[in-house]
Amino acid sequence: MPAPAARLSPAAIALNRFGLGARPDDAPPADPKRSLLRQFDRFDPRPAGYAALADAGQVVRHYRAQQQANRMAASGGTNAPTTMPPGPAAAPATASGATAPTTTDLKAADPAAALRATRQDFRDDVQALYNEGVRARADAALATEAPFVERMVHFWSNHFCVSADSAPVTAFAAAFERDAIRPHVLGTFTDMLLAVEQHPAMLLYLNQVQSIGPDSPAALRDASRNPQRRRGLNENLAREIMELHTLGVRSGYTQADVTEFARALTGWSVDGMGGGGExxxxxxxxxxAQHEPGSRSILGKVYADGGEGQARAALIDFAHSPATARHVATKLARHVAGDDPPPAMVARLAKSFTASGGDLPTLYRALIASPEAWAPTPNKFKTPWEWTISALRGTGKRDVGAMQIAALQTQLxxxxxxxxxxxxxxxxxASWLASDALLRRVELAQRIAAPLGQGVDARVIAPRIMPASLAPVTAEQIARxxxxxxxxxxxxxSPDFLRR
Amino acid sequence: MIARRQFLSTAALGAGALFVAPGLALATVPTERRFVFIIQRGAADGLDVLRPVGDPAFDGLRGRLIGDDAPGTKLDGMFTLHPALVETARMYQSGQALFVHAVASPYRDRSHFDGQNVLETGGTQPYAVRDGWMNRLVAMLPRASEEAIAIAPTVPAALRGPVQVASYAPSPLPHAADDLITRVTALYDADPQLHAPWSAALETSGFAADLGVRQDPASLGRLTAGFLTKPDGPRVAMLETLGWDTHVGQKERLGAQLRNLDALVAALRQGMGDAWATTTVLVATEFGRTAAINGTAGTDHGTGSVAMLMGGALKGGRVISDWPGLSAASLYEQRDLRPTSALDALIAGAVAESLALDPQMVGRRLFSQATTERPLTGLLRI
Structure with a gap:
């Protein structure tokens, strides 16, 4: 990275590189390293916004029950279920309460329209849930007393990401971060990995719910009933676990390992989905019944058929592999010490990961102790999310208020x-520093600043949120x-604020 | 099973929304010839895009996936084009489209991200080459008076490198005040990393503001044409499309993807007007998908796929393929379409002929690690 003029103080590094950006009333920490370690005790795994989210499972279950009732009505059946799970309209923070009766009215008249209306209700509910989830995430990032740990939540959430590109995955996206990532951010990598791979968001996103063993009882039964209808393996989740979540690409596994692991994973599913029923x-x-029988050979080790435990045993072995330690260490070092992470630091973090059995606080302590992470030259160009959160924190926001964070991140x-x-x-x-992206940040900065009016004096705040680090030329332009x-x-x- | 069908249909809707990244990136060069690269991220299934229905093994492998789908456009005794590619079929029939089947980059593993890296950098191994082949291509062209320029929120890997390439994508955000722009410019001018992209942003925003475009495929096709037909504007462009990773419910999802691609290319051709006569579009993906369908009415990561060329000067109306066959013994690793043509060679030849450059030199500069393949030539009439 070309060297900009600014040199960061250790206090600024603790606040802005490790943390999520200083607030105007943050006192620069006298002992920056200790200030980070102390945050381990202040992290709130389940802030109010996340806790208050509508129940994603209930939204999905209600939709499925309604669709079933619609279909029964369409086929002339009179035995539509009389008891239905309570609709999400009963819960606060969802949008479709007003449209729900329409579905019922339509059912008798036009079954196809009823199906469409139900689907639209569902999509509205899911979109509302998504927007609330994004708001909860941003509110937590603004209110937290443990911004470094909160940054680690964002880091792991991206490492183990789902992509909310379909309605069902979108419904579970916020719950995924809340229930699979946040509770384990100060726990172990293995526990987080298991929670992630067994979460409905991940099982749906990477098609695990539909993957069944070709020789499983369920597949054989299907084939005997209807030879045309062959179901079987989908190796999507197996491959991405090995490539992205644990071992890392080109770490020595083969196509045969992926397929064997996919076979071991068959049967892993979401309750009430993929197999029908309540x-x-x-x-x-x-x-x-969907699990492929038999033992599996993965990376040279044989896993006896133990039902659910077969894939679990392989996952635990992946979590403890040196390849996983290197993969995780590289990504974490890149996140804090620069786009091309120093090899010595990566080796140190990997060693700490392996020695501690993937204990994450131990890993963070090794990160904080690494001199490379405290290099005074700004080494990271903020991502849009980092920039937005640091801008809101830097202008003193404690919650997002009326701001539409989800729409704003789309624009960025x-x-x-x-x-x-x-x-x-x-x-x-290289992925974020592009001309159009810069222009949008400028346009958006103006929109964040406009309502503040005379209330915030940048001449006072800039040196506070970038303590002993602001370039003189930036201070000069701000003053004018x-x-x-x-x-x-x-x-x-300013170049000073775009980087950390 | 009711529920299962529902999820397939919502997945299809999601895929449509995802189609365009939106990523359009352009580079200004002083030539009247134009070259556009459309990348299909996610591994597009060549066996479904251009179906080898004449292969004796095809029906057994793919019959259930196609089902009672419309038959598509029969191109010759072997190949039928997917029914969603209506405009593309018209171009083929008028000699303005050709396809290269069983084609692949040098990459022989099955990671999207590594595969795209090889496709975009032009190396033979992932991350072996730092900059993109399109950036090296811009460097080979005589420089315009105006610096090279780009359009997309971020710059795709194929266009990254020493030549500055700007980016543009439509945005509803309000424009920044002049005083702010002036002071930002003063700060960024002194910053080696921010100076070039910022200058490019200021140039691009003025022109694009007039176009008032949206992000749907046809609008982006028109936007691309708008830039490419601007006097002294860019002559090399790249568009990113997402959503080709059809592990589940491929029939609906791929149909939607291909309708979008068809609309994009048709709008681009229309927008180019007379300049279409000197424009070439290349569509390619990082690798193909398994020959057999998987257990979830989709396909998994594979190897060989299809690449498309469209343009006003093409010697089109033909499929270039040394067809490897789909019998179990012919498949690559008993599962994928075996590649018999090199995508590198196709790109080098298409780029060279599109922009009137020496094919051998283009091959050496863009794909310096490649050892054996000669650029595929004889693609264009001019």
């Missing part, structure tokens, strides 16, 4: 929980801006 779609379930090119690929968002400047709001906008898009 159930709670929030919950993982193991469908023994980083849609929350929608990277569009299981690899997640890139963590290098034509209006207080213009000065705040300029502060937010």
């Amino acid at each position: 159930g709670d779609p929030n919950r993982f379930t193991f469908r023994a 090119g980083q849609r929350v929980w929608k990277p569009g690929t299981p690899a997640g968002w890139d963590d290098i400047a 801006a034509e209006s207080p709001a213009g000065a705040v906008a300029l502060m937010l898009v």
Whole structure:
């Protein structure tokens, strides 16, 4: 990276590189490293916004029950279920309460329209749930007393990402971060991995729910009933677990390992989905009838058929592989010490990961202790999400209020929980530093600054949120801006603030 | 099973929304010839896009996937074009489209991200080459008075490199005040990393503001044409399309993807007007998909696929293929379409003839790691 003029103080590095961006009233920490370690005790795994989200499983279950009733009505059946799970309209924070009766009215008259209306209701509910989820995420990032740990939530959420490109995955996207990532961010990598791979969001996103063993009882039964209808393996989840979540690409596994692991994973499913019947779609379930019988050989090790435990045993072995340690260490070092992470630091982090059995606080302590992470030259160009959160924190916001964070991230090119690929968002400047992206940040900075009016003086705030780190030329341009709001906008898009 | 069908249909809707990244990137060069690269991210299934219905093994492998789908356009005794590619079929029939089947980059593994890296950098191994082949291509062209320029929120890997390439994508955000722009410019001018993209942003935003475009495929096709037909505007462009990774419910999803692609190329051709006569469009993906369908009415990551060329000067109306066959013994690793043509060679030949450059030199500069393949030539009439 070309060296800009600014040199960061250790206090600024703790606040802005490790943290999510300083607030105007943050005192620069006297002991920056200790200030980070202390945050481990202050992290809130389940902030109010996440806790209050509508129940995704209930939204999905209600939709399925309604569709079933619609179909029965369409086929002339009179035995539509009289008891239906309570609709999401009963819960706060969803949008379709007003449209729900329409579905019922339509059912008798036009079955096809009823199906469409039900689907539209579902999509509205899911979109409302998504927007609330994004708001909860942003509110947590603004209110937290543990911004470094909150950053690690964002890091792991991207490492183990789902992409909310279909309605069912979108419904579970916020729950995925809340229930699979946040509870384990100060736990172990293995526990997080297991929670991630058994979460409905991941099982749906990477098609695991539909993957069944070709020689499983369920497949054989299907074939005997209807030879045309052959169901079988889908290796999507198996491959991405090995390539992206654990071992890393080109770490030595083969196509045969992927296929064997996919066979071991068969039967991993979501309750009440993929196998029909009642159930709670929030919950993982193991469908023994869909599991491929037999032992599996993965990376040279034989796993006896133990039902659900077969894939679990392989996952635990992946989590403890040196390849996984290198993969995770490289990504974490890149996130803090620069796009081309120093090899010595990567080796140190990998060693700490392996020695501690994937204990994440131990890994973070090794990160904080790494001198490369404290290099005074700004080494990371903020992603759109990092930039937005740091801009809101830097202008003193404690919650997002009326701001539409989800729409805003779309405009900046980083849609929350929608990277569009299981690899997640890139963590290098080349992916984010483009001319159009710069222009949008400038336009948006102006929109963030405008309502602040005279309330925020950038000449005072800039040196506070970038303590002992602001370039003189930036301070000079801020002082000469034509209006207080213009000065705040300029502060937010200054080269000093775009990087950490 | 009711529920299963529902999820397939919502997945199809999602895929449509995802189709365009939107990523359009352009580079300005002083020539009246134009070259457009459309990347299909996610591994497009060549065996479904251009169906080898004449192969004796095809029906057994794919019959159930196609089902009672419309038959598509029969191109010759072997190949039938997917029914969603209506405009593309018309171009083929008027000699303005050709296809290269059983084609692949040098990459022989099955990771999207590594595969796209090889396709975009022009290396033979992932991450072996740092910059993209399109950036090296711009460097080979005589420089315009105006610096090279680009359009998309971010710059795709194929266009990254030492030559500055700007980016543009439609945005509803309000425009920034002049005073702010002036002061930002003062700060960025002194910053080696921010200076070039910022200058490019200022040039691009002025022109694009007049177009008022949206992000649907046809609008992006028109936007691309708008830039490519601007006097002294860019002559090399790249568009990114997403959503080709059809592990589940391929029939509906691929149909929607191909309708979008068809609309994009048709709008581009229309927007180019007379300049279509000197424009060539290349459509390619990182690798193909399994010959057999998987257990979820889709296909998994494979190897050989199909690449498409469209343009006003093409010697089109033909399929170029040394067909490897789909029998179990012919498949690559007993599962994928075996590649018999090199995508590198096709790109080098198509680029060279499109922009009137020496094919051998283009091959060496863009794909310096490649050892054996000669550029595929004889693609264009001019």
